[in-house]
Amino acid sequence: MIVERIFISPERGVAQLECEHITLHSGMGIVGDRYFGKDTYPGQNLTLVEAEVIEQFCAEHARTADLSLTRRNLVTRGVRLNDLVGVEFTIGTVRLRGVELCEPCVLVGNNLSSVSLTPAAVIKYWVHRGGLRADVISGGEIARGARIEMAI
Template sequence: MSIERIFTKPPSAQGQQEHEQVLVIAGAGIEGDRYYARHDEPGQNITLVEAEEIEAFLLAHERPYDLSITHRNLVTRGVRLNDLVGREFQVGDVRLRGVELCEPCAGLGGMLASPALSVAAAVKHFVHRAGLRADVLSSGTIARGAKVG
């Protein structure tokens, strides 16, 4: 039960950036991420997704291995994120609160669609499996390999 990969997308960047570790600020999220200090939606501080769900999608649709495809910040392994909705939990030394499932939208569907896979089918695949939105309750550093619990 750990963090396998860490991604951010700076406000001015086109693509995502991968990190070995990131600074996380209570009530604001990951420093430098496009959603840092924004409060437009609940749980906007940080997003998590299960590596196993991404891998299932990639295998089912014969896609190259890429754990960044959902554009979530933290990719976990061995953690059932749906069970963390409404609960406080730790990622390394940082405390988070699971706010709600990060359900797929047409934007994600559009990024994942292909000639063989419609936007609707991509969205349907990730319903209840696209991750978790969370609030950051304490500041600290989250590093690759950090334990989740």
């Protein structure tokens, strides 16, 4: 159960930046990300998605595997993120709480659609597979390759 890739979005609509490590602050999120310090809704601090789900989507729809395509912050491997809703866990030195599933929106549908795949079909595919929203309980650093562990 590891972090395979890390991405931030400094501004809305711009390409994500891939990072080797990020710094998170309690209740604030990722330093440098466009959502840092915003609290419009719970779970806005950090988003996670499973690499295996992205790879499956790409394989089923004849796309090149691109782990950034969902625009989530952390791409994980070897963990069922749906099982972390309501659970405290750690990644690196950061303590997190899974808040809710990160269900797909119209933007994801539009971004991942193609001639043979409508936005509605994309959204349907990603329901309950879109990842996890999490709040930062105690800040610190997360680096690529960091282990994901249940909090004690």
